[in-house]
Amino acid sequence: RVLLIAGRPGSGRTALAEALVRDLGRGYRDGVLRARLGEPGGDPVPVERAARLLLDDLGVAAPPGADGDELSGLLRDALKERRALLLLDDAADAEQVDSLLPDNPRCLVVAVARGPLTGIPDVRPCTVGGLDARSAVELLERYAGSVRITVDPQAAEALVELCAAQPAALLLAGGWLAARPTASVADLAKRLRALPGEPATTRPLARTFALTYGALPAPAARALRLLSLAPLGLADAQVLSALAGCSVSAAGSLLDGLVDLGFVRAAEHGQYEVPGCLMPLVAQRLAAEDRDSEVQLARARMLERTVRLLQSCRAVTEAEGSAARRRLAGLPRNLRFPHRAAAAEWLRTRQPALLAAARLAVADGELDTLARRLVAALVRALTAHRGAEAAAPELYGLHRLVLDVAERRGLHRERAAALLNLADLDARTGRTRDALARYRAALDAGRLAKDPYATGRAMESVGGAYQELGDWQRAADWYGRALAQRLARDERADQARLYGRLGTVHTYAGRYGEALRNWRAAAAGCRRLGDGAGHARALSEAARVQEYAGRPEESARTCEEAAEGARRAGDVRLHAALRLRLADTLERLGDPVAARLHRAAADRLLAPRPGAPAPVCPDGSAGHDTPTDATKVAYEIRSGSQKS
Structure with missing residues (x-):
């Protein structure tokens, strides 16, 4: 197994x-x-x-x-x-x-x-303890050349013994010999024996690392130490350039040199990796030789470079001539992507390291401003390239990181935004009670931040959670609270949507009088906004409520009014669905001739046009027999930074 x-x-x-x-x-x-x-x-x-x-x-x-x-x-x-x-x-x-x-x-x-x-x-x-003696010597020979091994085989065997035949130690020893063509194998073995501490009590890898690291030039040694800050131990020339404060070309040369010496190995997609066995040794050197302020500055430079690359990655998805594209044109060439496909590939291959960078930045606790910017840039880039649905698992983790920072720093507005985002994802995956708890917490945070958007959004979402749980009374109560705030702030589009939501829950609860009043109010609000399609949909729901209430004549008149509104708005699918429903109503009223006329009109509307796919009745439109929130619209949760 x-x-x-x-x-x-x-x-x-x-x-x-x-x-x-x-x-x-x-x-x-x-x-x-x-x-x-x-x-x-x-x-x-x-x-x-x-x-x-x-x-x-x-x-x-x-x-x-x-x-x-x-x-x-x-x-x-x-x-x-x-x-x-x-x-x-x-x-x-x-x-x-x-x-x-x-x-x-x-x-x-x-x-x-x-x-x-x-x-x-x-x-x-x-x-596994290491290589056999013959294989270990062959590995050394690959770096040092056959001549130096052949002229002194005993020294080669002694070096293998000092390295305990461990491949990682032998690679470092081979890199040291490759960089010094005139040095003998015996010379390296002698240097290893001369290191402080008894070889029998010191790990062979640690001793070999100490010797080979000590022989590095200062720029290469500093670059190696700083690579221990790279997320997941993965870095490319851009990352090392930011960490070391050097040019991208110089960083690439340093990485290639470290590969030749065995300290770094090439990974996929143009990245380089510090082997896991060397990472603790490199991190110890960083702690011993670099001041905390220098380490923090290097980490901040790396995060800032990552933020700019993510902003460039997202900007390339914008339309030509947009403000984001104009800002992109002002960036240095090595921070720009030639086209969307290149940016998407970079995001795909760097995603594990980018997510790790966000986690490390938040865990650090001293770079919270940069951490928030990094998370925000990563959320926007993932959404732009993959879409909110496909990137939902990654977005969930990122919103939790935002919540951690907001709670640590007492940032109530950001806390409310993170809670709303997390609750939306919980609700989408069926964890409605978890979502309800987070919506309530977001409401408290929004009130502490005195943010009317967050409080209104949270109250409406609490109502939506109760609606999902089938608690119509509480759902109507919370929708009513949210509506009162929208009325006080004269936010008319939100008012129309909330009237529709109230109409929906009252319909489910069988309170048809309240439902009809709210759908009429939603229709009036859409009419004032000039939203012809929304006005027609609200009227169609009002007609549905009248039918449920046993008033088919009124339902037919309202449905006719809604169909005319859909025709004027140019909503062909809604117009056809309303004609079909009107035909059903007229049949129940005993007028089959008029019903056939309306069905024929609907068939003409739904007939495929040359070169166009056949339209179908939309889900949740007037073609269904269950009440829906016809004026509901999709929108994003805004954080404080987005509002400002």
């Missing part, structure tokens, strides 16, 4: 696992799924995040805000009928692996960990 490769970081355990997966992967028709269960700093990755990554690889949509147990269950369900191979790298403990194990015996898990996974049944372990 589980093949475990256990070993210390730097022992080659991940490379062995990858080689095994490449060999076994051909036998699994649904492919290989990969998840890293450890952060570069050593912290375990939450099960929720790992499960969501695996579900994304499977193409399974996971609801935003779902917890680890729910996502683990979704993952097991998704793998129930599949034959897949899972590679779980850098697992912290058995519980972390167990939560991701599929129930399907046709799936195989290859796990990489430091030690045994006690408690998981059917685990076959393999402990």
Whole structure:
């Protein structure tokens, strides 16, 4: 069920696992799924995040805000009928692996960990200590050349022993030799022995790192230290340029040099990665050699560069000539994207690191202004390129980060906006009671901020949550409170929408008199706004209420008025739906001839035009037999920064 490769970081355990997966992967028709269960700093990755990554690889949509147990269950369900191979790298403990194990015996898990996974049944372990002597010498030869190894094989074997045959230590030693063609293998072994501390009591990787790091030029050593600040240990020339305060071309040269020396390895999509086994050693050097103020300044430069890249990534989606495009033209060339496709690809490949950057910025606690700007820019970029629905899981996590900062800083307006956004996503995924609690909290925050938009939006949303729960009395009460505020502020479009919502809940509750009054008020509000289609839809709902109330003649007259309004507004689908409903009403009134005429008119309206698809009756329009909120419109929740 589980093949475990256990070993210390730097022992080659991940490379062995990858080689095994490449060999076994051909036998699994649904492919290989990969998840890293450890952060570069050593912290375990939450099960929720790992499960969501695996579900994304499977193409399974996971609801935003779902917890680890729910996502683990979704993952097991998704793998129930599949034959897949899972590679779980850098697992912290058995519980972390167990939560991701599929129930399907046709799936195989290859796990990489430091030690045994006690408690998981059917685990076959393999402990890795390092390379055999011959392979270790061959690895050195690849860097140092065959001549230096051939002339002094004993020195090569001694160097392998000093490195404990660990691939990571041998790569650093090989990089040191490659950079010094005149140095002998014996010279490097002598230098390693001369380091302070007994070789038997000091980790071979730490000793080799200390020697090779000490030989780095100052700019390269500083660049390596600063790379420990890169989210997920991933960086490109832009990231290092911001961290080190140098040009992008100079940063690229530094990265290539560090790759040659074995400190950094090339990753996918033009990125570079500090190996996880070296990250703690690099972070120790940063803490020891750089002042806190310099580290914070480097982190701030990196976040600011990321914000500008995200703004450029979003701006490229705007229309030519827009204000965002004009600002984009004023940015340096290396911060601009040539077209939308390039920006979308950059966002896709950098998304894990960008999300990690947002989490780290919020956790830092000292760069909250930059953290808020970064989250806002990331939300806008994801929405522009992927859409709010597709990016909902990522947006949920980002809104929670905003909420953390707002609560820490006492920013009531931002707290209200984050709560509203989170509650909307909860409501969309069926967690209505969770959404209701957050809407109420947003109302309190909006009142503390004295923000009428947030309070009105929260009251209306509380009413919507109660409506979803079927509590018509409370829904009407909260809609009424929101309407009173809109009336006091003379916000007419919002008034029309709320009259429609009140009409809907009163209809569901069977209070047809109240429902009819509110739909009439909604129709009047739309007429004053010049919204012909909204006026016709409100009248159509009023006609529906009259029909429910047993007044078919009045319903027919109102429906006729609504149909005429839809015709004047040019809403063909609504006009056709109203004609069909009018035909049904006339049939019940005993006038089949008039009913046939209205049906024929509807057929003509719905007939496909040459070169155009056939129109259909819209969902939730007058063609349905259930009351709907006809004047409801879609809108975004505005944060304080957006309002200003």
